[in-house]
Amino acid sequence: MSSNNKPAEIDQDGSFKRQVNRFTAPFGEELPVQSGKYRLLWSPACPWAHRAVIVRKILGLDTSISLGTASPLRPQIDRVDWEFSLDKDHKDPELGIQYVSEVYFNSDADYNGRPTVPVMVDIEEKKAVNNDYFNLTTDFETVWAPFHKEGAPDLYPEHLREDIDRWSDVIFHDINNGVYKCGFAQSQAAYEQAFDRLFARLDEVDAHLAENRFLLGDFITDADVRFYTTLARFDVAYYNGFKTNRTLIREFPNLWGYARDLYQTEGFGDTTDFHAIKQHYHLSITINPERTEEKILPKGPDLSVWGTPHHREQLSRTKEKFQHKRSTT
Incomplete structure (x- = not known):
């Protein structure tokens, strides 16, 4: 399904119901914790992505997990997506993609949800492996501990x-x-x-x-x-x-x-x-x-x-x- 189709997140009573995350495999269990293996995609506009970037910075994971920054502006009126228009040639410099949705479709060709940030991407395969924004920061604080900087604080004691x-x-x-x-x-x-x-x-x-x-x-x-x-x-x-x-x-x-x-x-x-x-x-x-x-x-x-x-x-x-x-x- 094309990412140009905006998924409905409005209930019958007119209330907003946020979509469920598609890629929720946990790090340390299904996903290996390995420095240099993943790229975190975000936009500074997004609050869900921002909190992952804050924790990444505080704990020193910026030396183990690279960061790709999408534009805060949607590319066009009929495409609910995130674009790397801030980068040269409108491509993420490490993944070579123009839109965040590409890593979603690389993981699931039939993905029909809204491509969201943050999303952790396997750099070699260019596939979305985790977009579980609710648990991503606690993963960074626990199973990613071997890659914390010296003297990093404990945000999740x-x-x-x-x-x-x-x-x-x-x-x-x-x-x-x-x-x-x-x-x-x-x-x-x-x-x-x-x-x-x-x-x-x-x-x-x-x-x-x-x-x-x-x-x-x-x-x-x-x-x-x-x-x-x-x-x-x-x-x-x-x-x-x-x-x-x-x-x-x-x-x-x-x-x-x-x-x-x-x-x-x-x-x-x-x-x-x-x-x-x-x-x-x-x-x-x-x-x-x-x-x-x-x-x-x-x-x-x-x-x-x-x-x-x-x-x-x-x-x-x-x-x-x-x-x-x-x-x-």
């Missing part, structure tokens, strides 16, 4: 894994995917239900962060990474584009400082491309693909405020943001 997983599940359903449930809803009832649930959860987390520097206390964990990528896109894209317009993140008393604390941490702000995010959500076909008039890129908001002091360290018992791995010797 064993004694906190149940709590991290619980937070991650809530964040995914109500916040990460919650903004999409608002933006892609095709009925007023479905939109309002998603809107109310999203802001009820944001209010709840904002209250939690009044006494906790990060979601699980003094140190950044995988749950914070997952949360951050939505916060970074909220004011510049979701607030207007997805009609999540009750409260800006910078208007929350605690979420705003928390978001800036993460942004000012290595691996977060230096992988955040606000311009690409704005391009994707306001100029690309993500929103109102049938619009034919000239699309306008919003000039605001002021992004310099992301670098202002956050004072979140006052909630922490330590100046360190990361918990380092315990020695096994």
